[in-house]
Amino acid sequence: MKIYNSVEEFSPDFKVIFTLGTFDGVHIGHQSIIKQLNEYADKNGGESVLLTFYPHPRHVLFPDDQRLKLLSTIEERCEMLKDYGLKHFIIQEFTPEFSRIKSVNFVRDILVNTLKVHKLIIGYDHHFGRNREGNFEELVNLSSLYSYEIEKIEPQKFEGIAISSTKIRKAITEDKFEEAKNYLGHYFSFRGAVVKGKKIGKQIGYPTANIKIDNKWKLLPNDGVYAVCVNIGSKEFKGMMNIGFNPTFDSQKKSIEVHILDFNLDIYGEDLKVSVVKKIRKEKKFSSVEELKKVLKEDENKVRQLLK
Structure with missing residues (x-):
């Protein structure tokens, strides 16, 4: 082209x-x-x-x-x-x-x-x-x-x-990703570069790729936890994504973090494509790190079941 x-x-x-x-x-x-x-x-x-x-x-x-x-x-x-x-x-x-x-x-x-x-x-x-x-x-x-x-x-x-772009935008803002997929012919996705984060995820057993998106007009999902597919170059992986403020750690800055399942390579600076399959739950503040880790394990099990 x-x-x-x-x-x-x-x-x-x-x-x-x-x-x-x-x-x-x-x-x-x-x-x-x-x-x-x-x-x-x-x-x-x-x-x-x-x-x-x-x-x-x-x-x-x-x-x-x-x-x-x-x-x-x-x-x-x-x-x-x-x-x-x-x-x-x-x-x-x-x-x-x-x-x-x-x-x-x-x-x-x-x-x-x-x-x-x-x-x-x-x-x-x-x-x-x-x-x-x-x-x-x-x-x-x-x-x-x-x-x-x-x-x-x-x-x-x-x-x-x-079908219209307006209807698809509405579906995404209402967390209806399967409906959006039916209209798009593919899962709704976004791209971004992997940047360094605070490494909190790594400390609790869930290392994440922190994704930076420079385009202010790009529609993004609501805050919450999602099942996603991640493309790095020509390879696709399964993952779980959190969008929000990490309230358990009192973060003041919104972030997009993706934990790629069964993956441990250094991908800082890489460009990722993230396809959003389904919202798992809303973002939540937990009373302790241990409670968070327990829920993250439950999230992981749901994501693995959903994407198998």
């Missing part, structure tokens, strides 16, 4: 089979669009192209609103889109100036004159242009003028429910 950091970098010498959108989480609805792009491209001698905007438009237009957290960072999206077979990924910087482009000008100047779109395959509810004024109907109306083909994709459903 080729990555471009602006629409100006993209100069195609092939039929552009195109879609646009945030594609947050790259859920099964997004996967369906990519599959359709590639199938059409293969039959008609073209290549699949996705245009997305970064930062997220809401983060630019409403900078004081911190509520919208995203299922995937732009790096995670790149990785997933590559895995699902996308050929070209254009990441256009979204600015206040860009937001003021009228929808008709966006189609003419960007989709037609710059990107040279041959076929546009787009989600049923997509909006674009100034104040989100552009929609599927406008794209249809302009298609004869600019000689591009257009096709609408209806919502993908799971058990009768239309």
Whole structure:
């Protein structure tokens, strides 16, 4: 997959089979669009192209609103889109100036004159242009003028429910990770670097990898203890994760710690991918270290049973 950091970098010498959108989480609805792009491209001698905007438009237009957290960072999206077979990924910087482009000008100047779109395959509810004024109907109306083909994709459903990134975010904030998995087609995950911690876990028999995440917009699970799968390079391990403040030790700083089962290698500085399978319990303050160790053993048994 080729990555471009602006629409100006993209100069195609092939039929552009195109879609646009945030594609947050790259859920099964997004996967369906990519599959359709590639199938059409293969039959008609073209290549699949996705245009997305970064930062997220809401983060630019409403900078004081911190509520919208995203299922995937732009790096995670790149990785997933590559895995699902996308050929070209254009990441256009979204600015206040860009937001003021009228929808008709966006189609003419960007989709037609710059990107040279041959076929546009787009989600049923997509909006674009100034104040989100552009929609599927406008794209249809302009298609004869600019000689591009257009096709609408209806919502993908799971058990009768239309899938959206918003629904998946809600499921995660409600600790419904199996529901999120059904919509995503994979477990919700995050990436981070292993940094040095206080080594409290090691002292009580549960050494942990302390994970640092730099992206403030990344959605993370609620505080608590979780069953997780951990990827280090090409290898996957089972683990248990705690997110929170370690109240038994009166910590004032929130941390993400993962105890990888049956593992004892030094992985400081490594990049880990953590896939969240299920919440085991809420974080709790224990009256003694011995009580904590007892509960951690119970947690471990539950995790082993769940992930076996």
